[in-house]
Amino acid sequence: MATQSIDGPKRGSLLSDQRTRxxxxxALAFFLVAVFFIYIGTxxxxxxxxxxxxTGFGFLDSxxxxxxxxxxxxxxxTDTHGRVFFVGLLNTLSVAVTGIIAxxxxxxxxxxxxxxxxxxxxxxxxxxxxVVRNVPLxxxxxxxxxxxxxxxxxxxxxxxxxxxxxxxxxxxxxRPVPGDGIGxxxxxxxxxxxxxxxxxxAARKRQEQTGQIFPVFWTSAALIIGxxxxxxxxxxxxxxxxxxxxxGFNFKGGMVLRPEFVALWFSLSIYTAGFIxxxxxxxxxxVSHGQTxxxxxxxxxxxxxxxxxxxxxxxRVIVPPLxxxxxNLTKNSSLAIAIGYPDLVSTFGGTSLNQTGQAIEIIMxxxxxxxxxxxxxxxxxxxxxxxxxxxxx
Amino acid sequence: xxxxxxxxxxxxxxxxxxxxxxxxxxxxxxxxxxxDINLTVRRGERIxxxxxxxxxxxxxxxxxxRLEEHQQGQIIVDDIxxxxxxxxxxxxxxxxxxxxxxxxxxxxxxxxxxxxLAPIWVRKVPKAQAEEIAMEFxxxxxxxxQAAKYPGQLSGGQQQRVAIARSLCMSPRIMLFxxxxxxxxxxxxxxxxxxxxxxxxxGMTMICVTHEMGFARKVADRVIFMDGGEIIEQNEPEExxxxxxxxxxxxxLSQILAH
Numbered sequence: 001m002a003t004q005s006i007d008g009p010k011r012g013s014l015l016s017d018q019r020t021r022x023x024x025x026x027a028l029a030f031f032l033v034a035v036f037f038i039y040i041g042t043x044x045x046x047x048x049x050x051x052x053x054x055t056g057f058g059f060l061d062s063x064x065x066x067x068x069x070x071x072x073x074x075x076x077x078t079d080t081h082g083r084v085f086f087v088g089l090l091n092t093l094s095v096a097v098t099g100i101i102a103x104x105x106x107x108x109x110x111x112x113x114x115x116x117x118x119x120x121x122x123x124x125x126x127x128x129x130x131v132v133r134n135v136p137l138x139x140x141x142x143x144x145x146x147x148x149x150x151x152x153x154x155x156x157x158x159x160x161x162x163x164x165x166x167x168x169x170x171x172x173x174x175r176p177v178p179g180d181g182i183g184x185x186x187x188x189x190x191x192x193x194x195x196x197x198x199x200x201x202a203a204r205k206r207q208e209q210t211g212q213i214f215p216v217f218w219t220s221a222a223l224i225i226g227x228x229x230x231x232x233x234x235x236x237x238x239x240x241x242x243x244x245x246x247x248g249f250n251f252k253g254g255m256v257l258r259p260e261f262v263a264l265w266f267s268l269s270i271y272t273a274g275f276i277x278x279x280x281x282x283x284x285x286x287v288s289h290g291q292t293x294x295x296x297x298x299x300x301x302x303x304x305x306x307x308x309x310x311x312x313x314x315x316r317v318i319v320p321p322l323x324x325x326x327x328n329l330t331k332n333s334s335l336a337i338a339i340g341y342p343d344l345v346s347t348f349g350g351t352s353l354n355q356t357g358q359a360i361e362i363i364m365x366x367x368x369x370x371x372x373x374x375x376x377x378x379x380x381x382x383x384x385x386x387x388x389x390x391x392x393x
Numbered sequence: 394x395x396x397x398x399x400x401x402x403x404x405x406x407x408x409x410x411x412x413x414x415x416x417x418x419x420x421x422x423x424x425x426x427x428x429d430i431n432l433t434v435r436r437g438e439r440i441x442x443x444x445x446x447x448x449x450x451x452x453x454x455x456x457x458x459r460l461e462e463h464q465q466g467q468i469i470v471d472d473i474x475x476x477x478x479x480x481x482x483x484x485x486x487x488x489x490x491x492x493x494x495x496x497x498x499x500x501x502x503x504x505x506x507x508x509x510l511a512p513i514w515v516r517k518v519p520k521a522q523a524e525e526i527a528m529e530f531x532x533x534x535x536x537x538x539q540a541a542k543y544p545g546q547l548s549g550g551q552q553q554r555v556a557i558a559r560s561l562c563m564s565p566r567i568m569l570f571x572x573x574x575x576x577x578x579x580x581x582x583x584x585x586x587x588x589x590x591x592x593x594x595x596g597m598t599m600i601c602v603t604h605e606m607g608f609a610r611k612v613a614d615r616v617i618f619m620d621g622g623e624i625i626e627q628n629e630p631e632e633x634x635x636x637x638x639x640x641x642x643x644x645x646l647s648q649i650l651a652h
Binding site: 207208209210211212213288290291293294295296297298299300301304308309312 | 458459460486487489490491495497498499500501510511513514515516517518519520521522556559560563
């Protein structure tokens with residue numbers, strides 16, 4: 001004790017020192033990783049040279065030479081591989097975005113129903129969740145695709161409300177055709193969208209001053225439907241529909257949802273909804289029952305208790321795992337290749353790769369796209385999570 | 394036992410009936426939790442309910458604001474009968490305040506917001522006025538300086554005092570206390586009991602499930618002993634403690650007064 005140095009605790013030998021060791025190990029790890037990548041890089045370059053494959057992104061400007069079954073942007077076989085990239089990307093995004101929306105709505109409804117006091121309802125949801133979560137997604141996609149292909153041929157297509165048709169070549173729906181004066185309806189819609197936050201703020205001010213509660217939700221709903229409807233009446237319904245008509249081998253007019261899209265979108269949605277249902281259930285149950293009891297004892301009604309007490313606390317538990325479900329759905333959409341839905345992987349990452357042989361560039365670009373989409377979703381959800389995070393202390 | 398307990402002075406008990414429970418029964422599945430409960434509480438009366446755990450004390454007072462449903466008999470609060478009628482349930486819950494063993498403050502709202510939420514959304518009080526009322530009651534429970542904090546930043550005793558203030562902001566005519574001090578450290582029990590004594594002095598009708606016998610002697614007009622889902626004995630505190638009638642009451646009292 002008496003001889004202890006005032007320079008701080010005594011250090012042992014250099015080899016057993018904690019800090020020295022940490023630095024040495026990190027340097028070693030960095031060195032090994034660097035060696036690995038240099039080796040891989042030089043090896044690839046040498047092999048590509050031996051095979052006579054040129055590297056670079058020049059192939060993006062050369063014609064693709066193959067057709068894509070479904071495209072949101074104009075595309076013909078003479079367009080470039082670069083355009084195929086965007087066609088595939090848009091197809092991936094459209095199935096991912098619509099899938100996320102459908103899975104969220106269905107999942108939240110199922111999660112709440114799972115907590116229902118009605119025995120039959122909660123059991124039904126329980127079995128839905130168990131079945132959908134425990135059957136491989138690829139099998140489900142193949143199953144629903146099979147079901148859709150089992151629909152009758154165009155000649156015997158099943159009419160729905162006389163205007164829509166289900167056939168093995170897809171769902172044929174009326175296509176909306178905007179006429180003169182459609183602009184007014186769109187303006188009316190945006191006026192409603194702008195008016196809602198203004199009304200909400202005014203309602204809050206009024207409540208703070210007079211205590212009167214204004215039905216913001218119902219007013220908003222009325223505005224957003226009513227204003228465009230009013231504009232439509234004034235302009236004499238400028239929206240017409242192009243109805244699909246049965247031709248010899250195919251439908252004429254209307255628009256079509258391809259069976260590949262429907263099968264993929266449907267399977268991704270119901271599969272992910274099963275997981276989201278469990279996340280929502282767990283989130284609501286994580287809020288102690290005492291919270292509900294306290295709110296009830298203060299006279300708050302059940303729907304307000306849910307909105308103001310339970311949901312704000314449940315969301316902080318729900319959002320992080322929900323994010324990973326969104327990421328899963330987006331990445332799972334690459335299973336499209338199994339049923340020939342022309343997403344990014346099956347077009348650009350499949351056919352284009354086979355035709356050009358530019359494996360490294362194409363795989364890297366495809367991986368980068370998924371990485372970018374995933375990081376974007378993560379960023380958005382993290383931002384949202386931070387906003388709703390529980391400020392407790 | 395000393396007889397020299399300093400009783401609090403309160404505005405007397407009126408003849409008006411605040412709560413009437415007639416032949417109430419409750420079952421959890423096969424388990425008969427409450428058996429033929431009959432109880433009349435007058436306005437301004439302070440009742441302490443005690444008994445061993447599992448005797449149905451909490452369940453009984455939770456039936457009064459319908460946090461639990463009774464299956465047989467009648468509960469009439471402020472001349473309103475508790476039935477499946479949601480309007481009646483809402484009306485009764487607005488008049489009856491409750492404090493819980495684990496406080497159940499809303500962790501995502503500040504102390505002030507905890508106190509103003511129900512007045513604003515249930516009583517439709519303007520915000521500024523609701524905040525004024527809340528500050529008044531936070532003053533009464535002596536923690537106005539904590540108004541902007543979140544419940545997680547407060548001690549247990551402070552949280553329970555906020556919970557009492559939160560209930561009082563709804564200006565209830567009846568207050569129910571479900572073991573309000575059981576989850577607290579000894580030094581915090583005192584501060585919460587003090588607030589409850591002050592509340593009793595204002596003439597509030599109170600039913601307290603508690604094992605704080607000192608509080609019972611000081612405040613209660615009547616002490617009720619429950620066991621096995623039944624009201625075994627009820628009496629004025631003096632008689633109850635000094636001259637318990639049933640054997641079970643004697644046994645219970647000797648156990649909790651032993652230390």
